[in-house]
C-alpha cells in the first residue's frame with residue numbers, strides 16, 4: 001500500500017491482513033513505515049508489539065543485484081514476528097531510536113531482502129509503506145506482486161498517486177492499481193474515476209468514508225472488529241477479491 005500521508009494505507013493494510021487470515025491464509029504483515037502504526041491497526045496487544053524488534057541489518061548481506069537475507073526466511077519469521085488476532089504475523093522495519101541517527105539505508109535493505117524471500121504460494125504478505133516515495137525510488141518494494149496506490153478524492157492526494165505511479169512503472173512490479181478511500185459522495189467517486197481514465201490507471205476499489213473508522217481508531221479497535229464500520233469492511237472484502245483475481249492472473253501472465 002502506497003499513497004499520500006493519511007490516505008488510509010495502514011487501515012487498509014491491517015483490514016486486508018485480517019480478512020485474508022480469516023479466510024484461512026497464512027498472513028505476514030510488514031510494517032515498512034519508520035513511524036510504525038500497523039500493530040495497533042491489526043489489534044495486536046501492546047505487550048506483543050513492545051517485544052517486536054526490527055529485523056537487524058546483520059541478517060542481510062550485500063550482493064550483486066541487491067541485498068539478500070543470509071538466513072532462511074522461516075527462521076527470520078520465527079524469531080522476529082509477533083502474532084496478533086486471527087494469527088496475523090507482524091514484522092517491523094523499526095523506528096529510529098535517536099535523533100541525528102542518520103539515514104534509513106539499512107532498514108530499506110532489510111525490507112527489500114525480506115520481500116524477496118517472503119513469497120510462498122498461499123502466503124498473503126501486505127506491506128504498509130510510509131507516505132514518502134522512498135520505497136519506490138530506492139526500489140525497496142521491487143519484489144512485490146502488486147502495488148495499490150491509495151488515494152483520497154482530492155487534488156493533492158491524486159497528484160501523489162500520479163507521481164508514485166510513474167515510479168512504479170519503472171519497477172518490475174506486475175500489477176498496480178488505484179484504491180479510492182474516504183469517498184463521501186458520487187462526485188468524489190466520479191473525480192477519482194475521471195482521474196484514472198485520464199491517466200489510464202486501473203481503479204481496483206472504492207472505499208467509502210465512514211465516521212466509525214475514526215471512532216474505531218480512537219477506541220484502538222481494529223476496523224474489522226467494529227461492526228458499525230461494516231461499509232468499509234465490505235468494500236475492502238471486495239478489494240481483497242479483486243486483488244486475488246488480478247494479481248494471480250498478472251503473475252500467471254508474467
Ligand SMILES: Nc1ncnc2c1ncn2[C@@H]1O[C@H](COP(=O)(O)OP(=O)(O)OP(=O)(O)O)[C@@H](O)[C@H]1O
Pocket residue numbers: 003004005006007008009010011012033129130131181182183207208209210211213214217232
Ligand atoms: N474510509 C475511511 N473513512 C473514515 N476515516 C478513515 C477511512 N480510512 C482511514 N480513515 C482514517 O484516516 C486516518 C488516517 O488513516 P491511516 O492511518 O490508515 O492512513 P495512512 O495512509 O496509513 O497514514 P500515514 O501516511 O500517516 O501512515 C485515520 O484516522 C483513519 O482512522
Ligand SMILES: [Mg+2]
Pocket residue numbers: 009010011033037128129
Ligand atoms: Mg500509515
